Amino acid sequence: MTNVKSRGAVWLERLAPAGAPFLPLIDSVKAVEQDGAIYVAVVPDPNNHYPRARTGEVGLLEGWTLAKTISTIVKEDADKAEKRPIVAIVDVTSQAYGRREEAFGIHQALAGSVAAYAKAREAGHPIVSLIVGKAMSGAFLAHGYQANRILALDDPKVLIHAMGKESAARITLRSVAELDKFAAKVPPMAYDIKHYAELGLLEKLLKVSSADDPSEEDVKQAADEIAAAIQKAKESPRDLRNRLCSPNRKATSEVRRLVKEAW
Amino acid sequence: MHNKESFIELGARQRAKAILDSGSFREILGPFDGVESPWLEPQGIVPQSDDGMVIAKGTIQGKDAVVVAIEGSFQGGSMGEVSGAKMATAIDLAAEDCLAGKPTIVVLCLETGGVRLQEANLGLASIADIHAAIVRAREVTPVIGVIAGTVGCFGGMSIAAALCSYLVVTKEARLGLNGPQVIEQEAGIREYNSKDKPFIWQMTGGEVRSRCGFVDKLVKDDVPEIKKAVEECAEKGVPEHFRTGCIDYFLETLSSYDTAEQAQPGTAEKLYEGGFKHD
Amino acid sequence: MEKVTLTLQAPKTLDKSVQLQNGVVSSGDLEVVFESSDGDTLTVIIKSSVDNSAERWKALFSRIQQFNSVPAGRMLINDFGASPGVVRLRVEQVLDEAEHA
Numbered sequence: 092m093t094n095v096k097s098r099g100a101v102w103l104e105r106l107a108p109a110g111a112p113f114l115p116l117i118d119s120v121k122a123v124e125q126d127g128a129i130y131v132a133v134v135p136d137p138n139n140h141y142p143r144a145r146t147g148e149v150g151l152l153e154g155w156t157l158a159k160t161i162s163t164i165v166k167e168d169a170d171k172a173e174k175r176p177i178v179a180i181v182d183v184t185s186q187a188y189g190r191r192e193e194a195f196g197i198h199q200a201l202a203g204s205v206a207a208y209a210k211a212r213e214a215g216h217p218i219v220s221l222i223v224g225k226a227m228s229g230a231f232l233a234h235g236y237q238a239n240r241i242l243a244l245d246d247p248k249v250l251i252h253a254m255g256k257e258s259a260a261r262i263t264l265r266s267v268a269e270l271d272k273f274a275a276k277v278p279p280m281a282y283d284i285k286h287y288a289e290l291g292l293l294e295k296l297l298k299v300s301s302a303d304d305p306s307e308e309d310v311k312q313a314a315d316e317i318a319a320a321i322q323k324a325k326e327s328p329r330d331l332r333n334r335l336c337s338p339n340r341k342a343t344s345e346v347r348r349l350v351k352e353a354w
Numbered sequence: 355m356h357n358k359e360s361f362i363e364l365g366a367r368q369r370a371k372a373i374l375d376s377g378s379f380r381e382i383l384g385p386f387d388g389v390e391s392p393w394l395e396p397q398g399i400v401p402q403s404d405d406g407m408v409i410a411k412g413t414i415q416g417k418d419a420v421v422v423a424i425e426g427s428f429q430g431g432s433m434g435e436v437s438g439a440k441m442a443t444a445i446d447l448a449a450e451d452c453l454a455g456k457p458t459i460v461v462l463c464l465e466t467g468g469v470r471l472q473e474a475n476l477g478l479a480s481i482a483d484i485h486a487a488i489v490r491a492r493e494v495t496p497v498i499g500v501i502a503g504t505v506g507c508f509g510g511m512s513i514a515a516a517l518c519s520y521l522v523v524t525k526e527a528r529l530g531l532n533g534p535q536v537i538e539q540e541a542g543i544r545e546y547n548s549k550d551k552p553f554i555w556q557m558t559g560g561e562v563r564s565r566c567g568f569v570d571k572l573v574k575d576d577v578p579e580i581k582k583a584v585e586e587c588a589e590k591g592v593p594e595h596f597r598t599g600c601i602d603y604f605l606e607t608l609s610s611y612d613t614a615e616q617a618q619p620g621t622a623e624k625l626y627e628g629g630f631k632h633d
Numbered sequence: 634m635e636k637v638t639l640t641l642q643a644p645k646t647l648d649k650s651v652q653l654q655n656g657v658v659s660s661g662d663l664e665v666v667f668e669s670s671d672g673d674t675l676t677v678i679i680k681s682s683v684d685n686s687a688e689r690w691k692a693l694f695s696r697i698q699q700f701n702s703v704p705a706g707r708m709l710i711n712d713f714g715a716s717p718g719v720v721r722l723r724v725e726q727v728l729d730e731a732e733h734a
Contacts, residue, residue, distance in 0.1 A: 143541060
């Protein structure tokens with residue numbers, strides 16, 4: 092039976108072909124160190140210990156393993172002046188949905204990962220996310236959203252959102268067609284990367300010849316952009332204020348300004 | 355005759371007033387400042403003047419504090435661009451004050467289903483901002499989450515709750531990542547029956563979360579009790595450890611659990627018997 | 634969603650500046666936000682989830698004016714399908730509070 096690699100796995104391999112495994116703990120979280128940077132991806136594991144986390148979801152073990160991986164990097168570099176960059180390769184279909192997940196506290200597991208990434212960023216590790224596939228809700232919050240800079244492939248299968256379309260339709264009591272209609276005039280509601288790029292959250296959109304099977308040029312382009320983003324992160328404040336530059340997010344800047352004024 | 359003052363029945367504004375010292379409440383960006391969601395009217399949805407988020411500065415036992423309270427009755431307490439920005443900014447400014455020598459306690463009243471789907475990606479981005487703000491602020495000041503119900507705390511905001519220094523919950527509250535309907539839709543009714551209320555509370559209710567160690571205080575739905583619980587947490591100051599730092603413990607415990615078994619009521623309590631251990 | 638603006642004659646101005654808020658925009662409820670001002674009109678700006686309701690709002694406020702002395706200023710109403718009874722309750726509560734502020 093052929094095992095089709097996920098995009099996350101493919102891009103991890105292509106970006107860090109000579110990388111050494113960094114703290115391999117479980118098959119669904121792959122971390123690789125190459126040229127002083129650590130690349131991290133969450134990938135499908137059909138043999139995952141938790142049955143509801145077998146197709147690339149961020150579940151209980153993934154959340155805590157990401158936390159372990161990132162916090163280990165921070166600990167190892169604690170006394171170093173130069174902190175190793177961390178590249179999160181993001182292709183996560185969702186958080187894991189299941190009874191064990193809720194009962195055993197998946198919300199806490201994902202918080203573990205969020206805290207580790209945020210603390211790494213604050214400690215001075217430049218963190219860059221490269222979205223190559225799906226970046227959905229809790230999974231993206233836990234793996235990718237705490238980066239200094241976010242890059243994404245300009246590809247129709249790159250989708251970012253808070254909830255899958257069918258579920259979102261059901262919960263908002265609209266049809267999928269209606270949601271698509273609203274998304275056309277309400278950019279934050281759209282799933283595709285072109286609309287997402289209008290929100291001012293992305294550093295750059297990368298046009299590639301093939302997102303599923305990247306060419307050498309594609310990989311080089313991505314590697315160069317990642318390096319540039321790392322450099323920018325090093326030269327900028329460690330918070331997330333670089334995400335405030337789009338007219339589509341101007342209400343956020345307004346709120347920040349007005350709250351500070353009234354404080 | 356019960357003389358109980360229900361906290362659950364209070365709206366966000368009254369909850370903030372109840373937690374702060376009497377007379378110290380001062381709202382920031384309130385109903386009269388006209389900062390609403392720019393995204394709801396184009397979709398034919400009626401906005402609320404404060405976008406369902408109340409920022410109130412004041413004091414708690416005489417010490418400077420800010421209470422940020424979500425209005426659970428407006429769009430299910432869901433996080434939009436403006437409401438999310440209000441919370442993130444308030445937490446950031448409190449942290450800045452602490453670093454400038456003006457200690458400010460942060461209290462978050464979390465009554466939310468998560469991202470407001472009508473603002474999807476901006477709601478999600480604002481939650482990422484809130485996460486960053488809590489991780490930063492909790493190093494210098496207690497960040498106290500209060501989940502009372504009836505909405506509970508779900509979605510990306512359940513992660514925010516899990517980042518807090520302390521959590522105060524009632525037994526009516528729920529704290530979970532995914533809403534019951536979404537789990538049922540994704541995983542099937544046998545995995546998760548969204549209509550079985552006792553079951554849902556046995557999985558994610560305040561009592562079970564307390565027994566397992568995911569929250570710090572389980573209190574009655576009573577204003578003086580909740581106020582006292584918040585004050586006690588504030589008095590503890592910045593904790594030595596956070597739950598997010600129990601990484602090895604959770605990895606070991608969750609790896610060793612036999613997943614051939616489905617989780618039943620009582621499973622989580624048994625799994626976490628003895629309490630979480632810090633790295 | 635319906636947007637209705639009404640301009641009512643306001644026989645009185647309040648002695649001091651008043652800001653009042655009441656209610657919440659949840660299903661079957663509404664929010665009333667009032668700010669007093671000088672002048673002789675009360676401008677009521679209504680956003681309602683109920684379409685084609687302009688006439689009903691006019692009639693409702695006509696009735697409210699019969700029983701309440703309306704102060705000069707601006708009143709915002711964010712309505713999520715509240716019944717006329719609930720609307721009157723919240724509006725009259727605000728008017729009452731304004732009078733006694």
